Amino acid sequence: MYESTWIFCLKRIFTLPFVLLGVSILTFVFIRFVPVEPAEVILRLARVAPTTEAIEALREELGTDKPFILQYLLWVKGVVKLDFGTSFVSKLPVAQELLAKLPATIELAITAFVLILALSIPLGIISALYKHSIIDKIIRFFTVMSVSLPTFWLGFILLYLFSLKFGIFPTNGKGTLAHLVLPAFTLALPTIGLFVQFIRSAIIEELQQPYVKYAQLRGLKNSDILIRHVWRNAAIPLTTLLGMTLGNLLGGAVIVEQVFSWPGLGRYLIESIINRDYPVVQCYVLMIACIYVLANLGTDVLHRLLDPHLMMKDRRD
Amino acid sequence: MNLGRKNHVHISKFISLTVLIIIGLLGLFAPLIMPHDPLAVDISKRFLAPSWDYPLGTDHLGRCVFSRLLLGIRYSLGSVLIIQIVATLLAILVGAFVSLKRGIIDFLFIRICDILLAFPTLILAFGLLGLLGPSLKNVILALILTQLIYYSRLIRSLFIGINEKDFIQAARISGTSGVKLIIRHYLPNVWTPIVTIVALDVGKVILEIAGFSFIGLGVQAPLPEWGMMVNEGKQYIRQHPELMLYPGLAIVLVVLIFNHLASSLKRLDQ
Numbered sequence: 358m359y360e361s362t363w364i365f366c367l368k369r370i371f372t373l374p375f376v377l378l379g380v381s382i383l384t385f386v387f388i389r390f391v392p393v394e395p396a397e398v399i400l401r402l403a404r405v406a407p408t409t410e411a412i413e414a415l416r417e418e419l420g421t422d423k424p425f426i427l428q429y430l431l432w433v434k435g436v437v438k439l440d441f442g443t444s445f446v447s448k449l450p451v452a453q454e455l456l457a458k459l460p461a462t463i464e465l466a467i468t469a470f471v472l473i474l475a476l477s478i479p480l481g482i483i484s485a486l487y488k489h490s491i492i493d494k495i496i497r498f499f500t501v502m503s504v505s506l507p508t509f510w511l512g513f514i515l516l517y518l519f520s521l522k523f524g525i526f527p528t529n530g531k532g533t534l535a536h537l538v539l540p541a542f543t544l545a546l547p548t549i550g551l552f553v554q555f556i557r558s559a560i561i562e563e564l565q566q567p568y569v570k571y572a573q574l575r576g577l578k579n580s581d582i583l584i585r586h587v588w589r590n591a592a593i594p595l596t597t598l599l600g601m602t603l604g605n606l607l608g609g610a611v612i613v614e615q616v617f618s619w620p621g622l623g624r625y626l627i628e629s630i631i632n633r634d635y636p637v638v639q640c641y642v643l644m645i646a647c648i649y650v651l652a653n654l655g656t657d658v659l660h661r662l663l664d665p666h667l668m669m670k671d672r673r674d
Numbered sequence: 675m676n677l678g679r680k681n682h683v684h685i686s687k688f689i690s691l692t693v694l695i696i697i698g699l700l701g702l703f704a705p706l707i708m709p710h711d712p713l714a715v716d717i718s719k720r721f722l723a724p725s726w727d728y729p730l731g732t733d734h735l736g737r738c739v740f741s742r743l744l745l746g747i748r749y750s751l752g753s754v755l756i757i758q759i760v761a762t763l764l765a766i767l768v769g770a771f772v773s774l775k776r777g778i779i780d781f782l783f784i785r786i787c788d789i790l791l792a793f794p795t796l797i798l799a800f801g802l803l804g805l806l807g808p809s810l811k812n813v814i815l816a817l818i819l820t821q822l823i824y825y826s827r828l829i830r831s832l833f834i835g836i837n838e839k840d841f842i843q844a845a846r847i848s849g850t851s852g853v854k855l856i857i858r859h860y861l862p863n864v865w866t867p868i869v870t871i872v873a874l875d876v877g878k879v880i881l882e883i884a885g886f887s888f889i890g891l892g893v894q895a896p897l898p899e900w901g902m903m904v905n906e907g908k909q910y911i912r913q914h915p916e917l918m919l920y921p922g923l924a925i926v927l928v929v930l931i932f933n934h935l936a937s938s939l940k941r942l943d944q
Contacts, residue, residue, distance in 0.1 A: 376788065376789050379785070379786070380789055383790070384801065387802065387805040387806075501934075502926075502930070504877070505877060505881075505926055505930045505933050506926055506929075507881050507884050507885060507888075507901070507904070507929075508881075509884075509885055509888045509889075509901070510888075510904050510918070510921075510922035510925065510926075513904065513908055513911060513918055513922075514918075514922070516911070517911055517915050517918075521911065521912060601794075603794070604796070604797070605794065605796075607794055607796075607797060608794045608795070608796025608800070609796070611797075611889070612885050612888070626800060627891070629804065630800070630808065630891060631808065631891075635804075638801060638804035638805060641801075641804075642801040645797050646793060649793060649794060
């Protein structure tokens with residue numbers, strides 16, 4: 358049993374370098390399509406007149422005058438030595454800059470994730486137990502709303518109400534727990550809606566299974582049946598949502614960080630996009646791909662460990 | 675009881691559809707209905723309260739908020755229409771091509787999809803925009819590409835799902851091929867799931883377009899896109915929160931209607 362899970366992991370980890378290779382080639386190809394010359398951008402940023410000679414000199418320095426394939430190979434050679442290039446703007450190593458901004462985003466994402474679980478599990482269960490009741494209708498109305506609201510707008514509405522009107526939370530910045538509440542909630546809300554819908558239908562389906570009737574006939578308490586049996590079975594398919602959740606959180610963080618001036622990866626990305634700081638964008642994309650592939654692998658492994666059916670199916674194959 | 679519930683669903687669908695059509699028409703005929711030029715700056719008329727002349731008041735540059743909202747319909751609804759239609763049509767081409775050819779092309783297609791799906795869609799779109807540079811055209815391009823990946827993979831698997839069906843085999847044996855086979859025999863049988871999924875994504879794409887503009891990567895000032903208007907309104911959040919409120923409500927209304935209609939479609943499909 359353990360063996361098959363190990364082999365499964367190894368197989369998946371083995372594909373990671375290929376995915377990263379593909380991602381890096383694609384980003385490189387895309388950069389070639391871009392009509393803007395990085396050297397010109399750097400000169401503009403440094404407030405130097407972009408004359409032809411200056412551009413030529415800088416291109417030589419950056420290595421962008423070399424043929425495409427050679428540029429890519431040089432870049433790969435750097436990456437192998439964990440050198441992801443230097444930022445056009447700050448002149449610092451890109452990896453160092455991104456890693457410095459990673460913890461803030463992780464802090465935000467983890468808090469949001471805790472909020473998602475803490476709110477959507479009880480709401481989903483209540484909604485399923487009292488389906489078609491008034492409580493269910495209210496919860497479902499909020500779930501529909503939560504996936505239809507633009508996060509950036511919601512962020513400002515919350516900011517206006519809770520920071521400016523009532524003065525409960527600080528408007529922006531980072532540090533205390535109070536700073537974390539509004540951004541984390543804004544980031545979590547759309548995913549909470551999805552989770553509640555998912556949990557609701559999973560529980561409703563599970564409640565119709567014959568074993569629930571049997572457990573009730575045996576005289577087990579309803580709360581026991583719910584916690585010990587129904588929830589356990591209903592929670593397994595929930596693991597398949599985890600990969601998507603990470604994607605939502607990382608993507609959503611870009612916007613939420615912008616709203617609350619949160620000093621994380623997302624804000625740095627936008628800044629770099631506007632400054633045309635390609636090495637940063639490229640390294641960011643690679644880093645996210647890496648995190649995402651590993652996280653998806655993690656959820657698949659978790660899913661297999663929780664659901665013995667899957668393992669048996671693999672054995673038969 | 676049952677009948678009543680059914681009627682209720684129909685009524686809400688009917689209302690949603692009517693409102694959507696009205697919004698669409700307002701967008702289409704915006705230049706004729708707008709009380710003022712949405713781009714005309716008049717500093718002497720900053721932050722006017724709502725009046726008959728200016729139904730929703732004016733913004734920080736004295737521009738008519740109502741006119742800007744009306745013209746904004748074009749950006750939100752227009753872009754989402756272009757994105758979803760172009761992405762779907764391209765996806766049908768790509769999906770049909772790889773599912774009929776199979777072999778090495780199909781293999782490569784699946785690998786490339788796997789690589790691109792290694793990203794959350796939003797991040798992929800951000801990455802593309804980062805390389806292409808900020809503008810509405812590039813937002814549309816980036817979103818077409820991200821949608822295309824999902825849809826072409828979906829259409830490929832739908833096509834392969836009916837590849838072995840008798841009616842397809844019969845059509846092939848009787849010499850139908852290429853475009854005719856796809857249009858006459860494949861598409862009519864996979865049409866519903868495609869339309870449903872494309873419709874379900876509309877709300878999400880509208881939110882993404884608005885989000886990109888809000889961040890400053892999409893529609894650029896002074897054009898009145900709703901996300902852009904929220905962005906401009908945010909500087910005056912203390913004194914004039916309504917400047918941010920209106921465009922946000924417009925986005926919520928349109929997205930809610932699309933989500934509602936799409937979920938009815940989904941129920942029909944099931």
